[in-house]
Amino acid sequence: MATQCSPSIFLRFKVIIPLLCLLSIGDMSCSAKSNSKTSNGLQYGFYKHSCPRAELIVHQGVRKAVVEEARMAASLLRLHFHDCFVQGCDGSLLLKTVSGVIESEQEAAPNLNSVRGFDVIDSIKAALESECPGVVSCADILAMAARDSIAVGGGPQYSVLLGRLDSRTANKALANKNLPGFNFNVSDLVASFANVGLSAQDMVALSGGHTIGKAGCDKFAERLTPNSDDPAPLDSSYRKYLSQLCPDGANTETDVNLDVKTPIRFDNAYYSNLLKNRGLLHSDQVLYSTPGFSHDQVLRYAHSNQAWFSDFVRSMTKMGSLDPITAYDQGEIRKNCGYIN
Ligand code: HEM
Ligand SMILES: *[C@@H]1O[C@H](CO)[C@@H](O)[C@H](O)[C@H]1NC(C)=O
Numbered sequence: 001m002a003t004q005c006s007p008s009i010f011l012r013f014k015v016i017i018p019l020l021c022l023l024s025i026g027d028m029s030c031s032a033k034s035n036s037k038t039s040n041g042l043q044y045g046f047y048k049h050s051c052p053r054a055e056l057i058v059h060q061g062v063r064k065a066v067v068e069e070a071r072m073a074a075s076l077l078r079l080h081f082h083d084c085f086v087q088g089c090d091g092s093l094l095l096k097t098v099s100g101v102i103e104s105e106q107e108a109a110p111n112l113n114s115v116r117g118f119d120v121i122d123s124i125k126a127a128l129e130s131e132c133p134g135v136v137s138c139a140d141i142l143a144m145a146a147r148d149s150i151a152v153g154g155g156p157q158y159s160v161l162l163g164r165l166d167s168r169t170a171n172k173a174l175a176n177k178n179l180p181g182f183n184f185n186v187s188d189l190v191a192s193f194a195n196v197g198l199s200a201q202d203m204v205a206l207s208g209g210h211t212i213g214k215a216g217c218d219k220f221a222e223r224l225t226p227n228s229d230d231p232a233p234l235d236s237s238y239r240k241y242l243s244q245l246c247p248d249g250a251n252t253e254t255d256v257n258l259d260v261k262t263p264i265r266f267d268n269a270y271y272s273n274l275l276k277n278r279g280l281l282h283s284d285q286v287l288y289s290t291p292g293f294s295h296d297q298v299l300r301y302a303h304s305n306q307a308w309f310s311d312f313v314r315s316m317t318k319m320g321s322l323d324p325i326t327a328y329d330q331g332e333i334r335k336n337c338g339y340i341n
Contacts, residue, residue, distance in 0.1 A: 041326030046162035061124035074213025080146035088323025108175035155266030165331030217246035
C-alpha cells in the first residue's frame, strides 16, 4: 500500500489512488491510538469488540456514495459540522419532524434545502444494523463518515473518537441560532465558534472544509454586484465567471464549487484562493481580507498544506468532541437515524 500511495503516483491518479489507499485504513483507527477514554467519555476503537467491522462498513458506504457522486464527500462532512454545533454531536440533525414531538433541525434556515446526504447515512446505518443491531450510534456514523469523506479527497487520515449516543431531542431554534451565516464577518464567525467552545484558530482551520463541495447562487449573489463598501470584494475575473454561472443572481438554482481551483481535492487551495480574492462566500473571503489573526492564519495555511492538515485534524477532533452524550439515561442508539426509538 505504501508504494501505491507514493506522491508521484498520487499526483498522476489524483482521485483514484486516495480511494485505493482508503481500502487499507479499515482497522487503522483501532490500532493507531490507544483505547483509553478521553475526559468526555469518547474513545478510539470504541467498537473494536462490540462491532469490529463498524469503521470498515462506514468507510465502504462512504466510498460507494462518493464514487457515485463526488460531491457527497462534502455533504457528509457538512452533516457532522451541523450536527455538532447544535446541542453537541448527538445526531440531533438527523431527526425528522414528528408533529408534537420533534421539530427537525433540517428545517432551520441554514439547513433547509441545503444539507444533504441523509440517504447515505440511512443506508450505512442499515448495513450496521444488520451486522450488529443496536450497537453503533448515528452520531458516531456522522463522525466516521466525515473522517472518511476527508480522506477520500486526499485529505489527512486520522483516528476518530467514538462512543457518542444519539439524542432523543432536536432543537430547530438552536440550529438557527448556532450555525454561522454566509454573510458573517470575522467577529461574528469568531463569536459563533466561541459560542460552542471553539477558538478563532479552530474557526479558520475548519473553514478549510470549503475546499470541497458547493454553494447555491443565493449564498453569494449579493457579491456579484461590485460594491465599494464591501470589505471583502471578489477578484473581478472570478466575479465575472460567477456571474455567468448565476445569470439570474440569487434566483439561479445552480450550485457552484466552493474551491474554484481543485473542487473535489481536499487540499489547501481553499486558502490560496483567498489570497487571490477567490473565496466564494463572504464568510470565506473575510478571513483573509480582514487584517488580524484570521488573515495571518490563512497565509500560513496557504503556504503549508501540512500545517493546515495537522491543525484541521486537531480542530475536527475538538469539534467532534463537543458535548457528546455518553450516559445511557441521556441518550440511545437509534434504530433508524431519522427517528427516536
Ligand atoms: C465558518 C463558518 C461557515 C459558514 C458561514 C458556512 C456556510 C456554508 C454555506 C452557506 C454553504 C453552502 C450551502 C448551500 O448552498 O446549500 C456551505 C457548504 C459547505 N460547508 Fe460550510 N460553512 C461554514 C463552516 C464550515 C465548516 C466548519 C465545515 C466543515 C468542517 C463546512 C463544510 C462545508 C461543506 C463541505 C460544504 C459543501 C456541502 C455540499 O456540497 O453539499 N463549513 N457552508
Ligand atoms: C460585524 O457584523 C456585525 C453584525 O453582524 C456588526 O455588528 C459588527 O460591527 C461587524 N464587525 C465588524 C468588525 O465589521
